Amino acid sequence: MSDDEKIYKKILKAIVEHQLPPGSRLPEDKLSEAFGVSRTGIRKVLHRLALEHFVVITRNKGAQVNHPSEEEALEVFDSRILVEPQLMSAVLKHWKKENSDHFRDIVTQERLAQENSDLAGSIQITARFHYELARLAGNSVLAAFVEQLCYRSSLVIAAFGTVSSVGGVSCDCGDHVQLLDLLDKGDSEAVQQWMLEHLQSIKGSLILAGQDEQNIDFNRLFS
Amino acid sequence: MSDDEKIYKKILKAIVEHQLPPGSRLPEDKLSEAFGVSRTGIRKVLHRLALEHFVVITRNKGAQVNHPSEEEALEVFDSRILVEPQLMSAVLKHWKKENSDHFRDIVTQERLAQENSDLAGSIQITARFHYELARLAGNSVLAAFVEQLCYRSSLVIAAFGTVSSVGGVSCDCGDHVQLLDLLDKGDSEAVQQWMLEHLQSIKGSLILAGQDEQNIDFNRLFS
DNA sequence: AAATATATTATTGTATACAATCCAAAAAAG
DNA sequence: CTTTTTTGGATTGTATACAATAATATATTT
DSSP, X not given: OOHHHHHHHHHHHHHHTTSSOTTOEEOHHHHHHHHTSOHHHHHHHHHHHHHTTSEEEETTTEEEEOOOOHHHHHXXXXXXXXXXXHHHHHHHHHOOHHHHHHXXXXXXXXXXXXXXXXXXXXXXXXXXXXXXXXXXXXXXHHXXXXXXXXXXXXXXXXXXXXXXXXXXXXXXXXXXXXXHHHHHHTOHHHHHHHHHHHHHHHHHTOOOXXXXXXXOOHHHHTO | OOHHHHHHHHHHHHXXXXXXXXXXXXXXXXXXXHHTSOHHHHHHHHHHHHHTTSEEEETTTEEEEOOOOHHHHHHHHHHHHHHHHHHHHHHHHHOOHHHHHHHHHHHHHHHHHHHTTOHHHHHHHHHHHHHHHHHTTSOHHHHHHHHHHXXXXXXXXXXXXXXXXXXXXXXXXXXXXXXXXXXXXXXXXHHHHHHHHHHHHHHHTOOOOOOOOOOOOHHHHHO
């Protein structure tokens, strides 16, 4: 892996794991010193992160970690809601015993991270569950899109996550094991439905300041 | 608009309009001379184009216009097939008379470009029809994704397009007016179905065939 | 003459210097 | 004391110099 790639991954990791919270400034000289390279390489990485919406660059003012707007937050999850459930039938077609084992291993790691209150690891591994699953659908263009959406989701959670969603790292609404059981059963319809409700549940758990009391759905709240 | 942005758009335009065919080399010094800026700005643009899969950069060998693999070609269209029809119901919800007028204007321009055998303009305007429609769904994250897929489609057509699909710029399989009529009628089901068949038809018209490379005068092309 | 080795050339990779811009603090005016 | 102006420092934007690498051409050897 190239030098730039390593720096890119390290900074991205720090962002999605909430070690660099939204709004954090990312000065080029500080970073170049920290990574032991010149500003040139850092600038390349920062521009890439900007294209992928992880940082915002303002001319003559530099880069800072993106603080997603409420609108962006909803759009990211709506995108996942549109794409991820649709991928499930293709995933099921390729589903093998070894996949099941692999993903059950991931879930174990998820549990472990949560038990140890390892927030950073928990976020990383939970995102991995989703985008590695998407990869099984066999379309790398869509897989790359979903992977980016998962990382952006982590940023959204950092900005708008509830206590529970941060503690359960955006997936407190059920256990990924349930999905794996459905996949093993081969129930395509149920798998798709589960994924849909899973993502809607996370989206619903976001706290959006613009949400006033009149917009609360009491039917859903009390049922 | 910033200087880089202008250069980016010009090169991207040249690529999607098939003025820089797949495989064309893009040497930094030639481009910096043509645009009258240093290599620094050119490199930034080339790296962006690489992230978006319009060019491929090989270490110490530089950039060249991406020649999509057959696999990539199919994946791009499968992605559009998964996303675009799904957006149509949201598009219909926002559909207004003024939208209809606007898109009928676009179709007129499409016809005009085709009649004048203006291949470049035809490609551009046809892509615009699709991604401006996607924008009406009200999700900018998905809209940006579709826009990129439309541009990548142009590249795919450059590599694998049939004579008819190039002549009709990937949309010989029917007229976009049909879709507009369905939208005006408000038939959500039919709109979605039309878009699905439309994209499947284009995908089906792709074929495997080589393409040759030639020497390009960058000064002339960009000045 | 064929094959290998070497030298040359062209092109990209990286660091750095300098210019342009913005921000904040201090000085001057009202 | 408040407001405006100015000045200094910090940070990014851009160009360029030099190093590293790959491709090509030339020379040498078998």
